[in-house]
Amino acid sequence: MIKIENLTKIYKGNSEPAVNNISLSVSKGEIFGLLGTNGAGKTTTFSMLCGLFPPTTGNVFINNLSVRSHISEIKKNIGVVPQNIALYPTLTGKENLMFFGKMYGLRKNTLKERINHSMIAFGIEKHADKKIKNYSGGMKRRINLIAGILHEPDVLLLDEPAVGIDAHSRLDIMDQLKKINKMGTTIIYTSHYLEEAENLCTDIAIIDEGKIISKGKPDKLIQENNCDNLESLFFKLTDKKHID
Amino acid sequence: MKFRASFIKELLVLLRDIPGLIVLFIMPIAMIIVISLVQDTTIQSLKGSKIDILYIDNDEDILGTSLLTGLQKSELFNIDKNKLSEKDAKHKVAKGEYRIAVIIPEGTTDLIRKQIKPYITSIFTGENYKQKKDFTKTQIKILSDPTTKSTFRHTIISSLETYTAKIETQILLKILAENLEQMTGVKPEMNEEPIEAVEFIEEFAFEKETKITPNSTQHNVPAWTMFAMFFIVIPLAGNMIQERNDGSFFRLMTMPGSYLTVLTSKTAVYLLVTFTQFILMLLVGILILPAVGLPVLKIGSHPFALAFMGIASGLAAIGFGLLVGTITNTHEQSGVFGSVSVIILAALGGVWYPIYAMPHIMQKISIISPLNWGLSGFYEIFLKDGGFAQIIGSVTVLIIFFVMTVFLSVLIEKIKRFNK
Numbered sequence A: 001m002i003k004i005e006n007l008t009k010i011y012k013g014n015s016e017p018a019v020n021n022i023s024l025s026v027s028k029g030e031i032f033g034l035l036g037t038n039g040a041g042k043t044t045t046f047s048m049l050c051g052l053f054p055p056t057t058g059n060v061f062i063n064n065l066s067v068r069s070h071i072s073e074i075k076k077n078i079g080v081v082p083q084n085i086a087l088y089p090t091l092t093g094k095e096n097l098m099f100f101g102k103m104y105g106l107r108k109n110t111l112k113e114r115i116n117h118s119m120i121a122f123g124i125e126k127h128a129d130k131k132i133k134n135y136s137g138g139m140k141r142r143i144n145l146i147a148g149i150l151h152e153p154d155v156l157l158l159d160e161p162a163v164g165i166d167a168h169s170r171l172d173i174m175d176q177l178k179k180i181n182k183m184g185t186t187i188i189y190t191s192h193y194l195e196e197a198e199n200l201c202t203d204i205a206i207i208d209e210g211k212i213i214s215k216g217k218p219d220k221l222i223q224e225n226n227c228d229n230l231e232s233l234f235f236k237l238t239d240k241k242h243i244d
Numbered sequence B: 001m002k003f004r005a006s007f008i009k010e011l012l013v014l015l016r017d018i019p020g021l022i023v024l025f026i027m028p029i030a031m032i033i034v035i036s037l038v039q040d041t042t043i044q045s046l047k048g049s050k051i052d053i054l055y056i057d058n059d060e061d062i063l064g065t066s067l068l069t070g071l072q073k074s075e076l077f078n079i080d081k082n083k084l085s086e087k088d089a090k091h092k093v094a095k096g097e098y099r100i101a102v103i104i105p106e107g108t109t110d111l112i113r114k115q116i117k118p119y120i121t122s123i124f125t126g127e128n129y130k131q132k133k134d135f136t137k138t139q140i141k142i143l144s145d146p147t148t149k150s151t152f153r154h155t156i157i158s159s160l161e162t163y164t165a166k167i168e169t170q171i172l173l174k175i176l177a178e179n180l181e182q183m184t185g186v187k188p189e190m191n192e193e194p195i196e197a198v199e200f201i202e203e204f205a206f207e208k209e210t211k212i213t214p215n216s217t218q219h220n221v222p223a224w225t226m227f228a229m230f231f232i233v234i235p236l237a238g239n240m241i242q243e244r245n246d247g248s249f250f251r252l253m254t255m256p257g258s259y260l261t262v263l264t265s266k267t268a269v270y271l272l273v274t275f276t277q278f279i280l281m282l283l284v285g286i287l288i289l290p291a292v293g294l295p296v297l298k299i300g301s302h303p304f305a306l307a308f309m310g311i312a313s314g315l316a317a318i319g320f321g322l323l324v325g326t327i328t329n330t331h332e333q334s335g336v337f338g339s340v341s342v343i344i345l346a347a348l349g350g351v352w353y354p355i356y357a358m359p360h361i362m363q364k365i366s367i368i369s370p371l372n373w374g375l376s377g378f379y380e381i382f383l384k385d386g387g388f389a390q391i392i393g394s395v396t397v398l399i400i401f402f403v404m405t406v407f408l409s410v411l412i413e414k415i416k417r418f419n420k
Helices: A042-047 A071-077 A094-103 A110-123 A139-148 A165-181 A192-198 A218-224 A230-238 B002-015 B018-047 B062-074 B086-095 B109-126 B151-184 B216-230 B233-245 B248-253 B259-291 B304-326 B332-347 B358-369 B368-380 B388-418
Strands: A003-007 A019-024 A031-035 A057-062 A078-081 A153-161 A186-191 A204-209 A209-214 B051-057 B075-081 B100-104 B141-144
Touching: A003 A042, A003 B002, A019 A042, A019 A057, A019 A209, A031 A042, A031 A071, A031 A165, A031 A192, A031 B075, A042 A057, A042 A153, A042 A186, A042 A204, A042 B358, A042 B388, A078 A139, A094 A110, A094 A139, A094 B002, A110 A139, A110 A192, A139 A192, A139 A230, A139 B358, A153 A165, A153 B109, A165 A192, A165 B216, A186 A192, A192 A230, A204 B018, A204 B062, A209 A230, A209 B018, A230 B018, A230 B388, B002 B018, B002 B100, B002 B233, B002 B259, B018 B151, B018 B216, B018 B259, B051 B062, B051 B151, B062 B075, B062 B100, B062 B109, B062 B151, B086 B100, B100 B151, B109 B151, B141 B151, B216 B259, B216 B304, B216 B332, B233 B259, B233 B304, B248 B259, B248 B368, B259 B388, B304 B332, B304 B368, B304 B388
Parallel strands: A031 A186, A031 A204, A078 A153, A153 A186, B051 B075, B051 B100
Antiparallel strands: A003 A019, A003 A057, A204 A209, B100 B141
């Protein structure tokens, strides 16, 4: 479904690559976690996956289509949830979703139906007509996520979808992601919340200084490395005492 | 459908930004009223007198009296006739009680007579008149406050020169008549009033019949409308930077559709804004400026050409805003670059100072300013009652400018994103 081949990104003016020759594949229906500290190369990889800028070398294939040559077709089948709250603060939650849904080409009635359904599922239907600037952090994160799934994409790309919110909201979001995945959506998500990743992901890759240092099923990796959990595995592999 | 969605989104974002709306609509209206009033007051103060003058007539003869009458007749000055010493007069002007003091020395008229008499006599006797070496020129002293603008000083000096010349002629004629009387024994009939054989008729050179009279309103409304329209650069560029900062631009770039769709919807919404600004400015010229004592704006007889000019100017301003929003990365950059560049383009475009009065090199440079192209088109309509044929040149270059700036914006955005 998703194939990353020798992906490298060297930003202009930098000699060191931000992403250094990474290769991996994600099968249909997986929840794949790309884990690493801040500056490890997660967001750069994420940006190249959604075609925001091209790789220096290497390529990404989504549904056998190259991001270098077929980005327009790829964009129709992916949903993107950026790390920032990528919403218009002066518009209401509903207005934001109407706008992004229409930008994905959804018809008015279908869109209205999906917005209502999603808002109920995420428990924010009462706040639909409130302006985003008046939302709590958790509510903003939920709308930010809904905006990326309205068109029911084959692949959902999430960059730190639950960063900076309380544990309750985070659990809610994770539950919803599992439900979305069960409906057939392949998920790639970046995070530095290792416990969250351990519970959610079917497969993971640990990225450090632009390189993938380990990949596989979380349980298997933990076992192979004689660790108690993903967090201790991460610290062992990255030789870091804490994660930012 | 995407365009419509994007248009509605832009419109909502704009309508909910109250400070932004104030900047877009209230500020230009305030600006046009204040500047028109200030400029009109300046013109009035130049034209319509009220310059305080201290007039000291130590001559008390024809020159002193006639100069006073002449100055009073001109209605340019508030004259206070007084008998003060030069020292006191200097003190009063220095203190700012009067802008200018005019001192006519004692015996000035006599001195003129003494200079003219030998000249007239030489005409009748056939002698070769040569000016005496000890000839002393009559000196009328003008004391002026150093803060008084040169235009005021020149107005007074020019008035004094005109009246003095008239009086010298009168004295000359009088002496001539006396000489004739001595020679013939017949007293010639003299008319005390000077003959004014030349009359100046000022007329504006229009190609066709029109009821438009060029005045400060006809100049100011188009000039400041252009200026206000181009100030859209700041909110428009700010909107684009905000979109990049809060991540919604990132999201848009990962969605199907091009950057051009984003720019097109922004263009449509901001065109609505510039056109509303334009209509408001016209209404200010028609309704508000006359209410504060300024001339009423006459929009000529080609409303569609005028609307077309408004749209073309708005598009040029929006194109520039899109380019600034694409090039700059922060609100600080766009704010400073946007405002300074608009001020420079306005100065070059003749908004503050007429292009014909600029140095030759600046006149050449002014061609690069889109405000100049817009202003030229508006002047065709507002000052010459021009129609489509007269504005087509201005409209074409404004639209070409818009297309070029949009093209550059798309190109630069791609380069910035893909050339990381």
